[in-house]
Amino acid sequence: xxxxxxxxxxxxxxxxxxxxxxxxxxxxxxxxxxxxxxxxxxxxxxxxxxxxxxxxxxxxxxxxxxxxxxxxxxxxxxxxxxxxxxxxxxxxxxxxxxxxxxxxxxxxxxxxxxxxxxxxxxxxxxxxxxxxxxxxxxxxxxxxxxxxxxxxxxxxxxxxxxxxxxxxxxxxxxxxxxxxxxxxxxxxxxxxxxxxxxxxxxxxxxxxxxxxxxxxxxxxxxxxxxxxxxxxxxxxxxxxxxxxxxxxxxxxxxxx
Amino acid sequence: xxxxxxxxxxxxxxxxxxxxxxxxxxxxxxxxxxxxxxxxxxxxxxxxxxxxxxxxxxxxxxxxxxxxxxxxxxxxxxxxxxxxxxxxxxxxxxxxxxxxxxxxxxxxxxxxxxxxxxxxxxxxxxxxxxxxxxxxxxxxxxxxxxxxxxxxxxxxxxxxxxxxxxxxxxxxxxxxxxxxxxxxxxxxxxxxxxxxxxxxxxxxxxxxxxxxxxxxxxxxxxxxxxxxxxxxxxxxxxxxxxxx
Numbered sequence: 001x002x003x004x005x006x007x008x009x010x011x012x013x014x015x016x017x018x019x020x021x022x023x024x025x026x027x028x029x030x031x032x033x034x035x036x037x038x039x040x041x042x043x044x045x046x047x048x049x050x051x052x053x054x055x056x057x058x059x060x061x062x063x064x065x066x067x068x069x070x071x072x073x074x075x076x077x078x079x080x081x082x083x084x085x086x087x088x089x090x091x092x093x094x095x096x097x098x099x100x101x102x103x104x105x106x107x108x109x110x111x112x113x114x115x116x117x118x119x120x121x122x123x124x125x126x127x128x129x130x131x132x133x134x135x136x137x138x139x140x141x142x143x144x145x146x147x148x149x150x151x152x153x154x155x156x157x158x159x160x161x162x163x164x165x166x167x168x169x170x171x172x173x174x175x176x177x178x179x180x181x182x183x184x185x186x187x188x189x190x191x192x193x194x195x196x197x198x199x200x201x202x203x204x205x206x207x208x209x210x211x212x213x214x215x216x217x218x219x220x221x222x223x224x225x226x227x228x229x230x231x232x233x234x235x236x237x238x239x240x241x242x243x244x245x246x247x248x249x250x251x252x253x254x255x256x
Numbered sequence: 257x258x259x260x261x262x263x264x265x266x267x268x269x270x271x272x273x274x275x276x277x278x279x280x281x282x283x284x285x286x287x288x289x290x291x292x293x294x295x296x297x298x299x300x301x302x303x304x305x306x307x308x309x310x311x312x313x314x315x316x317x318x319x320x321x322x323x324x325x326x327x328x329x330x331x332x333x334x335x336x337x338x339x340x341x342x343x344x345x346x347x348x349x350x351x352x353x354x355x356x357x358x359x360x361x362x363x364x365x366x367x368x369x370x371x372x373x374x375x376x377x378x379x380x381x382x383x384x385x386x387x388x389x390x391x392x393x394x395x396x397x398x399x400x401x402x403x404x405x406x407x408x409x410x411x412x413x414x415x416x417x418x419x420x421x422x423x424x425x426x427x428x429x430x431x432x433x434x435x436x437x438x439x440x441x442x443x444x445x446x447x448x449x450x451x452x453x454x455x456x457x458x459x460x461x462x463x464x465x466x467x468x469x470x471x472x473x474x475x476x477x478x479x480x481x482x483x484x485x486x487x488x489x490x491x492x493x494x495x496x497x498x499x500x
Contacts, residue, residue, distance in 0.1 A: 089451050
């Protein structure tokens with residue numbers, strides 16, 4: 001349960017009702033939908049993606065609706081900031097829908113700026129719901145296994161597996177260190193915060209160097225020669241899934 | 257108060273709310289669905305030569321010292337975990353350092369390109385920072401442009417016989433700032449301003465993100481120096497293995 005906060009997406013992916021579906025199918029389905037959606041770039045397609053992916057994730061995957069919206073909120077700050085930059089214009093002479101005079105410069109919002117912003121929001125949420133549908137139905141380990149099947153260089157696959165596993169090790173250590181620092185008032189005041197942050201960062205890196213060495217020794221003593229093999233279980237692709245795939249993309253093509 | 261002053265105060269309040277209320281960690285990841293298709297493909301293709309160079313270099317390193325692969329993986333995991341570090345709050349929103357600058361100084365920039373794209377993929381899928389179609393653009397700004405600049409600055413300053421720690425500070429802070437400039441340019445190219453075109457748009461994006469990114473660059477610089485000092489006193493053999 002410890003990691004369910006920071007890595008809650010992966011945690012929920014393991015609990016998804018869609019976890020048992022063939023992972024190659026899931027990866028191909030969601031990335032194809034995402035790429036087709038962005039390539040078609042149509043309002044109706046994005047809307048369809050948003051609703052259908054919501055249905056897939058929440059109704060079929062049994063992810064809690066409240067959690068789904070919480071995850072959706074993560075990029076909201078980025079959307080908000082970038083919309084300000086797209087919608088707001090500066091000029092000494094021109095004006096737009098809403099104008100604000102600051103000194104000698106007009107700060108204004110134009111009709112096109114508003115339209116662009118709405119377009120960005122729709123596209124962003126369409127694409128995001130697609131990415132989350134993948135992230136909330138397929139655990140990272142399965143995705144890496146799929147990439148291996150797609151013949152990505154073995155060294156990258158190996159790095160990915162190792163990084164994924166080390167993340168949990170480091171997060172555990174980080175949590176302990178941070179808790180130790182907080183309980184000794186290590187984050188009271190700016191000066192203390194910097195000191196704590198710096199020493200945690202430093203010690204974590206030192207710890208990880210040591211851990212990397214120990215892991216290598218352990219792996220080598222068990223016959224590691226450059227291929228990490230994990231047991232993975234995967235169900236086949238059923239007829240219903242093929243039909244769903246064809247239907248889904250037929251609707252997408254019709255809408256675009 | 258005049259009408260304009262009221263408007264100004266309102267605007268400041270909105271800004272304060274936007275930056276103050278959010279709890280989410282926020283680096284300069286361009287999120288999923290933000291860039292049009294041409295930009296997604298373009299930035300992705302631009303990363304390919306760097307990734308290929310990195311892959312060749314990693315293969316070479318690993319063939320010599322298999323053990324270093326584990327070290328590289330640890331650095332990747334470390335860069336990922338950095339986004340969970342509790343950072344002293346300066347701007348109100350909590351941002352996090354990327355750690356790629358220090359990595360470039362230690363391992364060379366092309367290696368960081370490969371590690372960077374893996375970490376960015378993980379961040380997109382596990383943390384919802386960044387995205388799949390914007391992976392290319394994010395990789396270019398964070399794992400290619402920033403690290404290469406950091407590495408260049410570090411090497412140049414070392415040649416000029418400047419103190420090592422000052423070099424590390426300058427290299428990582430400038431690398432961070434460069435990443436932020438590149439991201440602003442990427443966003444501006446995708447959404448040029450109606451008045452003034454791409455140039456004005458770059459300025460706008462930089463102004464909006466400066467609030468979090470400029471303090472962050474300085475923090476990253478300071479922290480890299482602290483980490484470096486620690487490494488020099490405790491991990492000399494590992495550093496020598498990396499020919500730092």
